[in-house]
Amino acid sequence: MPSQGKKLINNPDAVVTEFIEGLVETYPGLQYLDGFPEVKVVLRADVSGPTYDKVVIISGGGSGHEPAHAGFVGEGMLTAAISGDVFASPPVDAILAGIRAVTGPMGCLLIVKNYTGDRLNFGLAAEQAKSEGYMVETVIVGDDCALPPPRGIAGRRGLAGTIFVHKVAGAAAAAGLTLSAVAAEAKRASEMVGTMGVALSVCTLPGQVTSDRLGPGKMELGLGIHGEPGAAVADVQPVDTVVSHVLKQILSPETNYVPIIRGDRVVVMINGLGGTPIMELMIACRSAVAKLQLEHGLAVDRVYTGSFMTSLDMAGFSISVMKADQSFLQRLDAATKAPAWPVGADGKHISPKVPIPLPSSCLKESNELPIRPPKLSQHGLVLEAAIEAAANAVINIRDSLNEWDAKAGDGDCGSTMFKGATSILEDLKTHYPLNNAAETVNEIGNSIRRVMGGTSGIIYNILCKAAYARLKARPESAVTAKQWAEALKAAISAVSKYGGAGEGYRTMLDALIPACTVLKERLGAGDDPVTAFVLSSEAALAGAEATKQMQAQAGRASYVSVENLLSVPDPGAMAAASWYRAAALIVKDRLHVP
Template identity: 45%
Template sequence: MKKLINDPLHVVREMLEGAVATSPGQALLDRENVVVRQPLPTRNARQVALLSGGGSGHEPAHAGYVGEGMLTAAIAGDVFTSPSTDAVLAAIREVAGPAGALLIVKNYTGDRLNFGLAAELARGEGIPVEVAVVADDVALRDTVEKSRRRGIAGTVLVHKIAGAAAARGKSLAEVADLARSACDAIGTMGVALGPCTLPAAGKPNFVLEAGEVELGLGIHGEPGVRKAPLGTADELVELLLAAIIADRGLSKGSRVVLLVNGLGSTPPMELAIVARSALKALAAHDITVERAWTGTFLSALDMPGMSLSLMTVDDARLDLLDAATDAPAWPGKGKLNAMPVAVMAERADSTATVAVAPGGDVARHLAQAAAEALITAEDKLTDLDARAGDGDLGASMARAALAIRALPETAWNAPSGALAEIGNALSRAIGGSSGPFYATALLRASRELAGGEATPARLADAFDAAVNAITELGGAKLGDRTMVDALEPAAVAFRNALSAGSLPADALRSAAEAAEKGAEHTATLRPRLGRASYLGERAVGVPDGGAVAVAIWLRAMADSLPTKKDAGE
């Protein structure tokens, strides 16, 4: 397993040094792995100090929450290992004044023992200390009593509430009461799509099959309470929310905040989809989401997966969550968008002026055949593109196919109008380079056919115009290892076959054969354009995905037409 580290024995210190070096307002104690707010007021002027911590590997927790309005200090143990009593005591001594300190502790034996002993020792030195224990993991509701549940991502919300209360000058007793009340108001549950890998171990600590997930896991790489089939984002979110809602006794009219937390290697794209699912599901339960945050807040190294936290709120608690903080990892107020969808201005219907002409039914037949073939070939095109590109071609072509299928009846009034409608639909449906290329080609071909009958000669002119549009737009030419290497031979073969007296259906079969040969030949070419060109010689041996896509839809159209034998000739 590859890791960007120097020595497994030094990962924690080196991680803290790098994090603090880029976080003004923080300092790292020289003899302990403790991050403190910097500068601190003189000792007698200090408000209640807020301390938290635990094993490393949960970044940005806990050091990322050290700042005005949140933590005063964070104590880091080794990876997934509680910090020592000495380290916790050193942190208390460093940051606490007469107002005392509150320790926010996740409910794990090691953390409770070391933080608890440090608190007792600090009290013996005359420092007032209180402890709030977070046990928000609802996955264990049927396994252990509530007091023995694990503390997971909801801890971050407790940091925020207690930190805001301390910043307002509240007493230690008041801050501790608010923190404990927040702990009681949170429910969290997570799902892992795979394991994480400890730097010192070098290998995952459990195995999941391709179609499995772990439900109800903790934050230390351990398995969950049970395996479950991999579902869609909506399905997994519903599973987690159902458990949290039942455990917390939420009902219609409940007011909550939502924390969508990535476990380490879940990309923002997927977390945003999860947030969408969660907000939609909570709305269906008539539960009001007052604030929502999405990101990686408390991770488990590089674990793929996420957790959801719900905390019930009233106006007072919401006010503390909204309070300002300069902690580097806190994302902001989490206010929701009241109008997330903007309605586009209407434009004139482009089909309104298209005259009915013969050939529309044939155009629809051919287009639908091409669409069906592209959907079937999605995995093949994805694989080809991933080997010499960015892997999005299969999905792009599938979206193109679905856009063609969704066209209204009025789109098929005439071949020229159909080409324009398909071009406009593809420009909206697919991004990247495929959308503009196909849309430009189809619109150019549409103009070539407009205003008259779609004779064989005019069809050949339209095919040539489409290819020319692509070469003009992208600059590719024959031999550059692009879709042009399939399209240009196909257009030439189509015209030559028609000139030799072939029927359009047979000419189309000649075009498909030429496209297939051209696409196959791209495997021998060094790419000169597009993302594949970055690979140079490494791309040789794999045919160009765009050229293969052209061959696929041309072959599908050709095979959908009757042969001379079928037609009884």
């Protein structure tokens, strides 16, 4: 039986916060926003948003990739980095806090790796920041060259080549360029770089069991940075053979991932994935430079070797190749104080803690939290029971969700959903205005937003907010079964709009869309509302089970081969079907419907 991975940590849930606290103590030029534990933002100590007269560069994503992203905060590179939990996208509130903390009149550029959760969370934060008067532009980086196109709606993953984009954009901003000019340089850099990785081991998430997916003597080719399976498994080969394969894949004229041809000038990055000795990285570097010059006819102008964007303790490396011109070389050579480029600190130790800036509206709302009514109506009692049953259903299948997710992604779906469910149960005791269905749905979204990272958190928040918008115009007494069905339909439409998925994409929508369809059909046919609810929950379960035979077209599972997914249900769909079914059955029980 696999054993839990060994880690020199305290609490697995506190690793990101404690990492940041150690980082800012080590590098005096950095600070972090101090206030709420879910807001993990590292920023330059010398930048104050209202008075800063240059474009700010912000990036981030899930933790576990250290030194990315916080290690690249410093003059001449990133102005702030937003960290999510391990392998989970940072929440919208954290991204907004970072934007508000450092952005001045010249505006802000968000550099986002191409993952669904990152795109959604940074996108929603960008839109909110724009509504508050900030100038914000976004550049999406997808430099993965491991998988042949097309990749459905997911596209190419963002990998270590993103660090080159950080450096180019940071130097352009430091030179005083406008926001549009900085964004243009960053976008051009993102289009000139390609990356591919190889691994000898699977990474171990803090507090979780080490996967035995990769057997003795095997290596994975074309993996991502979140522990997901690679594009192929092969026998371990000499590094010269591995490097040849990787470079041919990046520079292949058939795929045309990067516009690099014989005679061009390039820069190359050999990036360790966290558990690779410097000796092995340098051997790979030696091989890559020689092959780029002799086999591909390229002039190698700069070489960067080290750990820039890791995957926890994974043994392996990635190679990034970027087409270089004089402009790019000037940006790469420009001075920076970002510690992980690397460069030494200047020794001035400013206090690492600054308060999180909040808009005045948030300060007012903080004293107006909803309160549980002293006496619940019949509707309130039933709603309370349904929420409790749904949350407990998710908690009870946490391990199964993680197991299914490990086949297609990073194995944390159950743990992420568990956080949301326990937060809902806690807030249910005191904060939900249960006699008002619309406001209760809104507060469920707020409970989820505070604790759930990654794609799941933002998707469920969108789900709740869209349902709330449909319900809020009506008092509780006017909410009928048909109006609940309309709210569910509106919520599904919102998730599909912003996430890009639909029925058959192997997502939670494969449970919710059939449920909504059956619910509206049965209500239209005159069925008792509770009976219609129960029948629709059966459709949700059937839809979730049907994902076993689907090819993923969204999220990290879209990078995984069909063979790996066969007979494994989508964990998001199973979670949705489970809480929906539990709610339906408890409503039937409480209303004594036979």
